[in-house]
Amino acid sequence: MAVTVKTFASASEAAGAISSDRSARYLGGGTLVMRALNEGDVSISTIVRASDQALSRIDASGPRITLGAGVTFARILGERDLAFLHAPARSIGGPAVRNMGTVGGNLFAPNPYGDFTVALLALDATVALQGGFGARDIAIEEFLQSRERQSGALVLSVSCTRPANAEAFRYRKVARIKPKGGSVITLAAHLPVSGGRIAGARIALGSMAATQIRAKAAERALEGRTLDTANINAAASTAIEGTSPADNALGSAWYRREIVGVHLRRLLSGQE
Amino acid sequence: MSKTPLQFRHNGRDVAIFVDGGANLLVALRELVGDMTPKFGCGQGGCGTCSVLIDGELHLSCLTLAETVAGHSVETLDGLKQGPNLHPLQRAFADNFAAQCGYCTPGMLMAAKALLDRNPSPSRADVIEAISGNICRCTGYEPIINAILAAAGGRASA
Numbered sequence: 001m002a003v004t005v006k007t008f009a010s011a012s013e014a015a016g017a018i019s020s021d022r023s024a025r026y027l028g029g030g031t032l033v034m035r036a037l038n039e040g041d042v043s044i045s046t047i048v049r050a051s052d053q054a055l056s057r058i059d060a061s062g063p064r065i066t067l068g069a070g071v072t073f074a075r076i077l078g079e080r081d082l083a084f085l086h087a088p089a090r091s092i093g094g095p096a097v098r099n100m101g102t103v104g105g106n107l108f109a110p111n112p113y114g115d116f117t118v119a120l121l122a123l124d125a126t127v128a129l130q131g132g133f134g135a136r137d138i139a140i141e142e143f144l145q146s147r148e149r150q151s152g153a154l155v156l157s158v159s160c161t162r163p164a165n166a167e168a169f170r171y172r173k174v175a176r177i178k179p180k181g182g183s184v185i186t187l188a189a190h191l192p193v194s195g196g197r198i199a200g201a202r203i204a205l206g207s208m209a210a211t212q213i214r215a216k217a218a219e220r221a222l223e224g225r226t227l228d229t230a231n232i233n234a235a236a237s238t239a240i241e242g243t244s245p246a247d248n249a250l251g252s253a254w255y256r257r258e259i260v261g262v263h264l265r266r267l268l269s270g271q272e
Numbered sequence: 273m274s275k276t277p278l279q280f281r282h283n284g285r286d287v288a289i290f291v292d293g294g295a296n297l298l299v300a301l302r303e304l305v306g307d308m309t310p311k312f313g314c315g316q317g318g319c320g321t322c323s324v325l326i327d328g329e330l331h332l333s334c335l336t337l338a339e340t341v342a343g344h345s346v347e348t349l350d351g352l353k354q355g356p357n358l359h360p361l362q363r364a365f366a367d368n369f370a371a372q373c374g375y376c377t378p379g380m381l382m383a384a385k386a387l388l389d390r391n392p393s394p395s396r397a398d399v400i401e402a403i404s405g406n407i408c409r410c411t412g413y414e415p416i417i418n419a420i421l422a423a424a425g426g427r428a429s430a
Contacts (some may be wrong), residue, residue, distance in 0.1 A: 002292040002295075003294035004275070004293050005293050005337065005339060027337060030335040030337060030340075031317050031332075031335050031341060032337055032389070034296055034336065035316050035317060035335060037294050038315035038334060038335075039298065041317070047293075047294060047337065049340075061303060064367050073328075093405055094320060094383070094402075094403070094406065095330050095383065095386065095401070095405060096323055096332045096383070097317055097332070097405055098316075099329050099330055100332065100336070101332055102283075176420055180404040180405065182361075252297065263280070
């Protein structure tokens with residue numbers, strides 16, 4: 001079925017177009033919307049695009065970084081200042097998908113995709129949205145919890161604070177197909193240290209619920225403590241709390257529950 | 273539904289077609305330009321056999337909205353041949369038995385070209401990474417990896 005394609009010069013015009021038309025979808029890199037069209041999704045009758053350069057802007061010079069929603073994973077891999085995000089960016093697709101897939105689109109990618117969003121959730125990112133109501137910033141956790149209701153708004157950018165050092169941010173994607181495949185589980189941990197103790201622990205999981213979620217019990221097990229074996233084991237033993245994984249072709253819910261603690265232990269221990 | 277005029281460079285020559293709204297580049301290339309070398313595999317971005325180069329960058333044509341290539345350069349497997357001669361990558365694929373059913377070969381060759389254009393002396397790990405988005409169900413990948421390394425001049429190491 002042919003659809004109408006509308007291209008706008010500004011992101012705000014594009015946001016207006018998608019907020020006023022329930023059958024409109026914003027086209028970023030194409031890996032979600034074009035796939036839906038190829039599969040015959042008749043709920044999409046309008047494709048909205050924006051040529052606004054602001055959507056592809058990267059600001060990585062300071063302690064807080066901002067990625068335009070249209071920034072591709074290949075561009076992130078080309079930025080030395082974004083080295084802490086290279087592991088999650090590299091874990092996505094093959095080179096073609098990384099040349100196309102965008103930061104903004106990844107926020108909407110269903111299981112077993114959306115790996116980059118797991119990293120952003122652990123980094124407590126903020127999502128800048130433009131809707132018919134105007135522009136606003138929203139915490140990524142809140143955004144993910146209300147993701148289905150965000151389809152009438154346009155994501156402009158995502159921002160987060162740069163981890164203090166390489167040790168403070170860890171990422172692990174478990175996949176059956178090497179070197180690339182959909183996620184069985186994806187894990188990310190941001191563990192800032194203050195005065196020798198973890199302060200503000202954030203652990204995020206992908207493919208363990210309908211959207212990416214935080215492992216809050218595991219975070220509590222680490223908060224105010226050091227990253228020693230006992231505390232790592234305590235965090236790993238609680239990793240399953242609050243999760244609701246589903247069966248899919250890559251793994252059963254049972255299998256995911258069985259291995260999430262194992263992989264969190266490995267992530268926190270720095271094991272390969 | 274009206275059609276949209278679309279002009280772009282296809283393997284070094286200008287083409288002008290009319291596409292339906294929402295048509296993907298793979299359909300445009302195969303049905304409107306007549307270039308049957310990019311193949312339809314999964315339509316989901318998972319197999320890589322529709323891979324083409326857009327301005328030298330590897331893309332999946334099945335997930336590319338056709339009208340986004342207006343004014344851009346699109347290279348397909350059909351553009352690799354050099355007159356009556358095979359491209360060195362094609363020659364290496366033949367010499368290394370890198371194709372069995374051949375359905376993945378167009379995408380493999382374009383992924384390999386994207387790699388060698390950027391990195392003429394790839395390591396084996398570089399090659400594996402470069403074709404990680406392309407699925408082959410026949411060869412077990414080893415002959416393909418060997419072919420790409422051979423085309424690169426055998427300068428690579430593991």
